[in-house]
Every structure is written in C-alpha cells, then in structure tokens.
Amino acid sequence: MQSKSSMREAYGRVLVELGKSCPDLVVLDADLSGSTKTKDFGKNYPDRFFNMGIAEQNMMGTAAGFALAGKIPCASTFAVFATGRAYDQVRNAIAYPGLNVKIIATHAGLTVGEDGATHQTIEDISLMRTLPNMTVIVPADAVEAVQAVTAAVAFRGPVYIRLGRPAFPDLFGDDYQFQIGKAAILREGEDAVIFAAGIMVSKALEAAAQLSVEGLDVAVVDVSTIKPLDRETIVKLAEKTGAVVTAEEHSIYGGLGSAVAEVLGEQCPVPMVRVGVEDRFGESGSPEELLDAFGLTSEHLVKAVHGVRDRCKKR
Amino acid sequence: MSEVQDELIGGLQTKAQAIREDIIKMLAEARSGHPGGSLSSVEIVTALYFHVLRLKSEDPQWPDRDRFILSKGHAAPLLYAALAERGFIPREELLTLRKLGTRLQGHPPWGMVPGVEASTGSLGQGLSMGLGTALAGRLDRRNYRVYVLLGDGESQEGQVWEAAMAAAHYRAGNLTAVLDFNGLQIDGPITEVMSPLPFPDKWRSFGWAVREVDGHDFQDLIAAFDWAKTIHDMPSMIIARTVKGKGVSFMENAAGWHGKAPDMKQTAQALAEIGAGTDFKGDNKHAE
Secondary structure: OOOEEOHHHHHHHHHHHHHHHOOOEEEEEOOOHHHHOOHHHHHHOHHHEEEOOOOHHHHHHHHHHHHHOOOEEEEEOEHHHHHHHOHHHHHHHHHOOOOOOEEEEEOOOHHHOOOOHHHOOOOHHHHHHOOOOOEEEOOOOHHHHHHHHHHHHHOOOOEEEEOOOOOEEOOOOOOOOOOOOOOEEEEOOOOEEEEEOOOHHHHHHHHHHHHHHOOOOEEEEEOOEEEOOOHHHHHHHHHHHOOEEEEEEEEOOOOHHHHHHHHHHHHOOOOEEEEEEOOOOOOOOOHHHHHHHOOOOHHHHHHHHHHHHHHHHHO | OOHHHHHHHHHHHHHHHHHHHHHHHHHHHHOOOOHHHHHHOHHHHHHHHHHHOOOOOOOOOOOOOOEEEEOOHHHHHHHHHHHHHOOOOOHHHHHHOOOOOOOOOOOOOOOOOOOOOOOOOOOOOHHHHHHHHHHHHHHOOOOOOEEEEEEOOHHHOHHHHHHHHHHHHOOOOOEEEEEEEOOEEOOEEHHHHHOOOOHHHHHHHOOOEEEEEEOOOHHHHHHHHHHHHOOOOOOEEEEEEOOOOOOOOOOOOOHHHOOOOOOHHHHHHHHHHHOOOOOOOOOOOOOO
C-alpha cells in the first residue's frame, strides 16, 4: 500500500519555515487555523498571524491592504469560502490590481466528505482561472504542495493554491522540482495521455498501471499549474498519443478539462474525454465513497481511456 | 481664531473651490460619472490632501507617507482632482477621465495613477484594505496613519462591519475612517432604501472612537483630524454631515445627481455658482 501524507500538515510546516527566511510573510485565517494548519505559524510568529474570525470578505480585503504596504500575505480558509464567499474581494481588491496575495485554500473538492455540498467546492478552479493576473496551482501531493507554496511566496503576484482535506498518496521524491507553469510528465506513453490534477494524479497513475497490463502504454501528466497552462507539454502529448483524458476533482465545466479542451480545440483537436464532477453538487459521504459515486476512480479512468481510443479508431 | 488659522482655512476654501471646478469640468467632459458624492466630500478630501496627509508628490511610494483610501470609489473625480492639485498627476490629464486609454478610470485603479493607494469602486472594501495597511505599518514600526473615506449608503455593505469589528479587535489606532453622511443613495434617502442609522451608536458599539462634525466646515474637520491623532488604542471614526451635490444648487440634496453628468447649460451654471479658483499651493507644513 502506498504511503500518504497530508498536504495541510505540509502546508503548516512550510509556512513556519518560510516565516524564518521571509520576514514580510504574514498569515491570515478565518477561524479555521486548526484545520488549514496555519495555527503553527501563529504560535511561532504571533505578531504576523491574524485570525480574522468568520469574515472571509474582510480577510481578503485586509490581505490586500497588507500587500499594498509591501507584505506577502497568505490568506487561508476552506476553498469554498476563499473563492466563493469572497469572490468580489478576490476579484476587485486582489486580482485587478495584481496584488501580491497568496490565497492558500484547503478542503477543496468532494473529498471534504461528510460535510456535504455546502462545503465541497467543485467550481473554485473555474472561478479563479477566469480572473486576469491570477495564477492557479493544484498540487498532487504533499511534496508538490510544499514546493508550490514556496514558489508562490517567491513569485510576485496573486496566486491561488488548492489543497485537499485528506492525505494524498505520496508521488514525488525530494528530487522533484516544481516550477510554476510547468506540467510534470510522470509516465511516458504512446497510446493515450491522461492530464490530471490534485488527487486524480495518483488515480491516473493507477489507471495507467492497470492499462499497461492490457498492453496499453498510457502517459500521465500532472498539470499542477492550471494557469498559466503548460500549452507546449499538453499539445506535445496530445499530438503524440492522439487520445486525451482529463481528470480532476472539480466540475467538468471551467476547470482543468476545460482549460485543456480550450488549448487542444485551437491547436490540436483530438478525441478527448473529461473526467470530473458532472454538472451537479456534491453530497455527504466518506471521501473514497464520494470519489467512487462521482466517477473519480482509476476504474473510471480506465473506461475513459478505452472510450476515447474507441472514438479514435472510428475516425 | 488666529490669523494663521484664518489663512489656513481661507487657503483650503480656495483649494476646495478649484477642486469643485475640476470635478464639474471632468464630469462634463466625460459625459458620465458621479457628481453628488464627489461634491459632498470635497472639504473632507481637501482638508486631508492640503493639511492632514504627510505626502511627497515627487515620491508617491515614500514608505512613511500617510495613506488615503477612497472606499466610495465612485467619487474618483474628486480624488483625481485632489491628486492633480497636489502635484501627483498633471492637471491637463483630468479631462481624460473615463475615456479609452486613460489612467483615470471610472473608479480608482491602484498601480496606474500615482497617489491612488487602492483599487476601489466595488463598495464596502476600502476599510478592510485600510486595516491591512494600518496593521502592516504597525508591524514595520512606521508611524504613518491610514485614512479611509466611506459613503453612508456604502455602510449597508456587510463587509464594512466585518472590517469595523476587526479594526477594533486589533486596536488599529493608526486607522481613521471618515463617513460622508449626505443621507442619499442612488434610489433615494438612505433611511428609505435601507437605513444604516444610527451611525454614532453603531460605530461606538463596534469599539471605535467617534466624533461628529460638519463635513463642509474646515475648522470642524481639522479639529476632528487633530483629535483622531490623539487616539492610539482604538480606531477612530469621523462622521461628517454633508450635503450631496454641495456647491451646485440644482445638485444639492438631489438623489438624481448621484450618477449623471451635467449637460453644457448645466455645466455653465454649475461653474458660475462655484466661481473661479485662484492658485493656492496649500498649507501642508508636514509635506515635502
């Protein structure tokens, strides 16, 4: 069984480290610091930690104010509130002026689990991706999460980082080098390619392993930066394989699948299947039950690869 | 009143007159925009830019400068006029307001216009940004102050009260808000649309030091800004009673003039009523 690590724990730890090397770093939270793991930063740097209470709009506006004065604010809460509850603040106070605010949100997607639809954002990537100036990153494991947060703090401009609630399977070793805007090819292949993000990257690798038993050679790409999208890698793999599947724990509208379809539609139209949440809200359940119920498993990806290859044959 | 005080207030009055003139000309040229709430705040903003704020127009990013955030961003013409009169932007540029390619956007954009301290226009957001900047100043041990101008209609936005709560919680003594209490919003009197009253009790109960002034009386305004500087353990709120459209008879107390520009005839009348301004460099002893 593959080892797993919590991205949130990793986020909490890297924040404390960054607090040492980056005196301008300030952290804001909205009464969820125990869950987002920003609490440890608060313990280590009480002067630079601001619990803003259950008031996400003011938190985003205050973060903008810190950035106006030259600070590097990280604002954390659940993804559904960071992007939905405070959308206008993120749009007008942060993205429009291009302020140096890092929105690092946890508990994204269906894997929030038992709390149900109100807390399961399946549209956050879509909301953030359409904002000019915004960079959007969806790490696939704890190692990538740490590197993404570090890169975001070093980067100048607004960044949205989407983290999950449960522990995700470990994918990357210490030698991995995350770069904003660069997709990581985790497995080469000729017969199809799966572009995945977040927890679906590990599912895509499982699917590719199952397909290799059947003699199919499927590439897997971790598209951790959804904006700016690594168009070059995406077009290259689409050209090479001629059959594309996207996989994300997000609505099939507006997220990774849409972003890839936009690029390929213009530059390299090939048969494609988007695996994600169909046009419906989530519900209560355990994370694994939900992923299964909403078609976000390696088995579903295997079917999707077969489906897209069948369409290629018919062409 | 001392002679020095007389001279200061006379100078500010002249400046206010020039700014009113600029506002009318800008709106007439742009053929759209918000005269009512620009004119009601003229004395507040004039007192700030020509007496209160420590600024260097030749160094707009001076780290120790005081900050002014126009939360009621639709009064952009007033802000641009003050910035032009204060030497941050060329006066000739004022007539580019709202035109394609201009820096002078319909609502103030940060990063484009020197002296504009925050992007505002979506109401209710300026106080939060002011709070963040105030807390950053305290962290950096800088002694700048942050001033935020709010509208009374704007006070219907929930975020204003989130920020009010947080500023008191964090004892942001370097944060002063001014409320332009003109009593009108687009759809009519604030008390008819959605009453945010009583203002003084609300702000006091949120943990702010509160003072009420006549928002067109420079002496009153200056005394209030001096008072605000003496408060260090809590944020301060200056509630300024004003007249919407102040200075132009047909715009005064008329909600219909919230967001429309005067035509040529109305412009001529408005300018005549305001009278021509003289060239005053200001009595900003803190500046430069």
